[in-house]
Amino acid sequence: MAALGYLEILDGKGAVSERIAVDSFPLTIGRAYGNQVIVDDPFVCPLHLKIFQDEQGRLLASDLDSVNGIYSASSKDRVAQLVLQSGSQFRIGHTTLRYVSVDHPLAPTQVDRAVKASPLASPLASPYAAAVAGVVLVLLLCLDAYLSSVERVSFARIIGEPWITVSMLATWAGMWALASRIIVSRFNFAAHVTIACLALLTISALGVVAEWTEFFLPRVPMLWIAGLFGYGAVLAALLYGHLGAASPLRRRSRLWAAGAISLVVVGTSAISDYAARSKFSTVMAFTGVVKPIDAAWLPATSVDEFFAGAEKIKKELDKLAQKAKSSQP
Amino acid sequence: MTRLLTSIALLLWFALAAVGTARAQTIPGTTPEIFKQFSEHVVKIEVVETGSSAKAATGTGFFADASGRIVTNYHVISKLVHSPERYRIDVIDVAGATTVATVLGVDVVFDLAVLRTNRQPKGHLVFESKAVAQGTRLYSLGHPRDLGLSIVEGTHNGLLKHTLYPKVHFTGSLNPGMSGGPTLTQAGKVVGINVATEGNQISFLVPAERAMILLDKTAKGETPPAASFLADVGRQIFDNQARYLAGMFDAKTPRVALAPYDLPTKPTEFFRCWADAVRRKELPYVSVTHDCSTDDYIFVSSEQSLGIVRFYHQLLSTSELNPVRFFTLYSGQFQGGNAAMFGNEEEVTPFRCQTRNVATAHGKLKGVLCARQYVKLPALYDAVFRAATLGSRNAGLVSTLSLSGVSFDNVQNLSRRYMENIKWQR
Structure with missing residues (x-):
């Protein structure tokens, strides 16, 4: 005979710990072995309640003069009788039960993120992408090592400097891969390598853009802005990517996690930056990036404007001196 | 005879000794x-x-x-x-x-x-x-x-x-x-x-x-009142500026050629100038420096010596480095090389700086002006003006003027005259 429904005994978190098929009514529930549903709970009577259908076809749970009674999960009150629908929960003693009919509606099937990655993640996860990203990064690092050296360069030095970065990157990706193996049972090493390479490439690009911006427009403290907010954004993207490959978290949770961590890092560095700025120092802190371009292209202020701007320095210094004077005994 | 001679010698000796003693005691002007x-x-x-x-x-x-x-x-x-x-x-x-x-x-x-x-x-x-x-x-x-x-x-x-x-x-x-x-x-x-x-x-x-x-x-x-002397010290330094800054870096300032640059040197007799060049085999660039400074300074406290004017030119050039690498060097020289400055929080404010690209009559340069103020000596400032000429791909000049204990008007006037004195052929 096909089952009409199921009685489910739930644990404290609401998960099903035991499921008993119901193929006919009435049925009795209690601690005694003569019941159709036996509940191993000292606060439940040997013959605690009965479930039956009334003339109208409703399913009713009725207390059989038990010591501790029946409690409706929705109203939390002791009831003598309870109308059961598919999904109704009630408590006897310390045990929560749920009745579901065979045609109880189900939640839609969840996508397994670890198995079926998002469309963005799939090309990143390919080992070819990792290889390409790695090669591009190594080439760029070598180029940077060459361009930033002002002495005669040796081949060993051009290779040696990027080598440290590359091995650190590999270690970083390896640690994420290990975490992935533990959490989602897959290493996803290629994906982690690609993500880390992309982040590093973005940071380099950001640095170059910031330097040129600061060179053209020295009024805008672009290096400082990029150093604080640009790197914070790259860090958030990096963590978002790694979490995607290393955990079954949904997109929104990953965004939150990555955003929160990056915000903490940016906040900490902003505080230490502020502390360093407000601490007394005899160092002249200025950025003066110069770049090899035809001077005709360069926007420039006139000599008059330059010295008119210096008045601002004077005002600021007057204020600082006034403050220092008033703080002295 | 021998006895007589001995007596005369003894007498002479005593007489000389007496004269010697008398000289030590009475001749005026001896130490x-x-x-x-x-x-x-x-x-x-x-x-x-x-x-x-x-x-x-x-x-x-x-x-x-x-x-x-x-x-x-x-x-x-x-x-x-x-x-x-x-x-x-x-x-x-x-x-x-x-x-x-x-x-x-x-x-x-x-x-x-x-x-x-x-x-x-x-x-x-x-x-x-x-x-x-x-x-x-x-x-x-x-x-x-x-x-x-x-x-x-x-x-x-x-x-x-x-x-x-x-x-x-x-x-x-x-x-x-x-x-x-x-x-x-x-x-x-x-x-x-x-x-x-x-x-x-x-x-x-x-x-x-x-x-x-x-x-x-x-x-x-x-x-x-004893407390009034520090303000008096500040006033004396302020008033003394005209003695040495008036006319400094004007049109009559002597010039030195560090091709293609034509630069100010030894503005007055009380400056001392030195020059040197670094041309080492292992370095792919040449650095020529020209450094002038006043010898005199005004002692204010063991931590403060004011009234010093110093300027130095550093010409960097290369025939070996490509423009990107040369400008890495040039940027580094422009931004670095700041000698540690004296001063503590009670005496001076921290520096405030301004960086701009400036178009002068001779070409464009990157100019930085940094200044700080004395807290107890009113209206006196230390300042550093630094310029890096732009436009060339394999040569550049970093030139720095530093002033200590001058008015802000003098900071502006001297830096301006100094900047206008940096000339070069494009």
């Missing part, structure tokens, strides 16, 4: 005589920290008039000027008697101070009013390293030629502790006040007339 005659007018000066009653600085001074005013160096008593509530000045005469002195006036530019005690001196020294010839024998009195009153012989070698503030070149060994002591002629007249040494018998004196001027200024004998 022992000068010491004996004038040492009682010389005093030891101790700046005492009142909390611990321990001496924080020592120097020398001398009675300069019948009322008992004492001349010494400003730098001997500078601690009292900066913190009058923490220090007092003790004056100790040759007999060892100690009296407390008050300050009547200071001249920070020439490093002099006039003090007074409430004791009448037995006598005083007088100043030499006539010019003293080079080579004249001089005698300097003082307490070198607190070892007791000493006399040092030396020679007058005229006034220093390339100096902003007149100083007597005294060839003799002055030592710390002798500062503020008198240097006398054989007749006992003061030609100068001991002030500094560069070792190897190269020493300097403040000319006597500067002390006479300060004595005139303080002739009323009123004692100003």
